[in-house]
Amino acid sequence: MARADLSITPRLRQQLAEWLQEDLGRGDLTTSALRGREGEAHWLAKADGVFCGGVLLEPLVRELVGSSEPRLDWQLLVGDGTPVEAGQRLLELRGPAEHLVALERTALNLAMRLSGIATATAALVAQLKGTGVALADTRKTTPGLRTLEKYAVRCGGGVNHRMGLDDAAMLKENHLAWAGGVTAAIAAVRADAPWPARVIVEAESAEEAQAAVVAGADAVLLDEFSPDALKTLVPSLRAQAVLRPARTSVVLEASGVNPAELPLYAATGVDLISSSAPMTRSSWLDLSMRFTPAGS
Incomplete structure (x- = not known):
């Protein structure tokens, strides 16, 4: 497991809020079918790879739910930078069904993108094992996602080159x-x-x-x-x-x-x-979110 830290800065929290709002728009039109219902869900890896993106759950949930009750609870089963196998559970969630549905797409999209980068990085780093030579990324990143994509490189065992022109x-x-x-x-x-x-x-x-x-x-x-x-x-x-x-x-x-x-x-x-290959040539790691009614 590659150890990496990500600072959840005010700017990153604002970006996460904007990405949630992009999907929610004026409000989820399906919530009338879910209001008042509790649900359970879990994330599932559908391919082998390196997981990345769990660190974003806390700020995403806080932005979506705030201090409202009932709470949306979750438990990460694997940490960022952990190799995972197809069929493995990554995360378990429980709470209002409308919140689970609202969180799903934004959180999964980010995790699939970042896990794809971490997976591609790990494959290249494996070629350098025992050489003492490090693999670094570049500034060829998706606008708006540089901090997260470079975090994913670290989760895959790589190191960061310049974050920007001022480094x-x-x-x-x-x-x-x-x-x-x-x-x-x-x-x-x-x-x-x-x-x-x-x-x-x-x-x-x-x-x-x-x-x-x-x-x-x-x-x-x-x-x-x-x-x-x-x-x-x-x-x-x-x-x-x-x-x-x-x-x-x-x-x-x-x-x-x-x-x-x-x-x-x-x-x-x-x-x-x-x-730049981990950014420009990687594919998203296929993850999905599976739901069950609470207590079933």
């Missing part, structure tokens, strides 16, 4: 072209950014990578290099970093990789491999 300065092809090269771009950022800020250079050639190390980049993202090319390049970059005046180390990251070849990239000596 670190990553100088890419356009930055380097417009600034007049690697050295000039790094100098400009160093002059304006707070001193703890990291400067990362995305290099598309060995020459750019060497220039980034010499100019003092904290990390070099080696984009779309083959494993064979990295086997030669990585040791030379390590040797160059030792010669820097401050003798500071440099983080070397492989990106633009084929997810099926992660062990080959890990064997090159890089520290980190980043991939």
